[in-house]
Amino acid sequence: xxxxxxxxxxxxxxxxxxxxxxxxxxxxxxxxxxxxxxxxxxxxxxxxxxxxxxxxxxxxxxxxxxxxxxxxxxxxxxxxxxxxxxxxxxxxxxxxxxxxxxxxxxxxxxxxxxxxxxxxxxxxxxxxxxxxxxxxxxxxxxxxxxxxxxxxxxxxxxxxxxxxxxxxxxxxxxxxxxxxxxxxxxxxxxxxxxxxxxxxxxxxxxxxxxxxxxxxxxxxxxxxxxxxxxxxxxxxxxxxxxxxxxxxxxxxxxxxxxxxxxxxxxxxxxxxxxxxxxxxxxxxxxxxxxxxxxxxxxxxxxxxxxxxxxxxxxxxxxxxxxxxxxxxxxxxxxxxxxxxxxxxxxxxxxxxxxxxxxxxxxxxxxxxxxxxxxxxxxxxxxxxxxxxxxxxxxxxxxxxxxxxxxx
Numbered sequence: 001x002x003x004x005x006x007x008x009x010x011x012x013x014x015x016x017x018x019x020x021x022x023x024x025x026x027x028x029x030x031x032x033x034x035x036x037x038x039x040x041x042x043x044x045x046x047x048x049x050x051x052x053x054x055x056x057x058x059x060x061x062x063x064x065x066x067x068x069x070x071x072x073x074x075x076x077x078x079x080x081x082x083x084x085x086x087x088x089x090x091x092x093x094x095x096x097x098x099x100x101x102x103x104x105x106x107x108x109x110x111x112x113x114x115x116x117x118x119x120x121x122x123x124x125x126x127x128x129x130x131x132x133x134x135x136x137x138x139x140x141x142x143x144x145x146x147x148x149x150x151x152x153x154x155x156x157x158x159x160x161x162x163x164x165x166x167x168x169x170x171x172x173x174x175x176x177x178x179x180x181x182x183x184x185x186x187x188x189x190x191x192x193x194x195x196x197x198x199x200x201x202x203x204x205x206x207x208x209x210x211x212x213x214x215x216x217x218x219x220x221x222x223x224x225x226x227x228x229x230x231x232x233x234x235x236x237x238x239x240x241x242x243x244x245x246x247x248x249x250x251x252x253x254x255x256x257x258x259x260x261x262x263x264x265x266x267x268x269x270x271x272x273x274x275x276x277x278x279x280x281x282x283x284x285x286x287x288x289x290x291x292x293x294x295x296x297x298x299x300x301x302x303x304x305x306x307x308x309x310x311x312x313x314x315x316x317x318x319x320x321x322x323x324x325x326x327x328x329x330x331x332x333x334x335x336x337x338x339x340x341x342x343x344x345x346x347x348x349x350x351x352x353x354x355x356x357x358x359x360x361x362x363x364x365x366x367x368x369x370x371x372x373x374x375x376x377x378x379x380x381x382x383x384x385x386x387x388x389x390x391x392x393x394x395x396x397x398x399x400x401x402x403x404x405x406x407x
Contacts, residue, residue, distance in 0.1 A: 112176025129194030199225025
């Protein structure tokens, strides 16, 4: 519902219209972008063939949006708009949850060819590597519509899928699109969890190209993390998240450990909604042999029937059929950023809990079954300079300044 107070003075043209248009409690939905706004308040002032707009709204999942600036009416609808984002929550229930803040500018013709530029700061983000796919029969094959009625045809045309294969991106062939030059900044708190993975990453990327063909440069790299298989823990030595033109990130994580025959590496790589797990070794060996060495330190022919069953369970977990573990459920229940059960050098069982207490301060507490414990505090002073302090129950403590840079 809109309220207006307008007048027309002169020949019948947009340039002759002046006045105001106002609305409140409006809604806007963009299903393809998984974005919906509610409580929209708009104040539009018309004068001299120009609309000066001031719009505010709330994202349905949380956060606020404001847009202000001018649009030249008629022709290509040339615009110069400032877009502010305050903790806008983005959710794909099966894949990720994140929040973004930032300042963007939309400049140019709204009919196509305008440029979107600025910076977006990403808050705490959790990317879930799903345990199972949507179905057990794979992707839905192309569907031929026989005897479709006119309303069905019209609906498919409006959705942009009238003559495209199932699974194709309708936006890929629509209009001229808008140009992009946006920097995405996320120095930490990008968590990837599932299929035995528990990792934190940070980094930045620049999004260029257009809304029809997104090009990203940069990635998010591993800060800390581990891979759990069959009660065994392997620290990650390499990890990254990259975006390759859509909203589904491409992940790669590598853990390595030494066995009696050499080195074994577990590689989790692929699109986050369907990653593949592979096993490598030096010297080379078949993957089932590598996994037997990794888990039991024995050749495949030497393991017991029970160990063979455990081996199958580990493969099921990595393949996405193992579900969430107890530790992951406890971590989410307590609202922690990290929760781990480990074994100390002395053989005692230890529990470690970690939490960000501010944007650049991370702390973790470790308590062991033998009564020992440790508290550490990590401070990100700059992007390359970090401070760390530890205090142990045995009286040992330390403080240090570290300079880190990736090449």
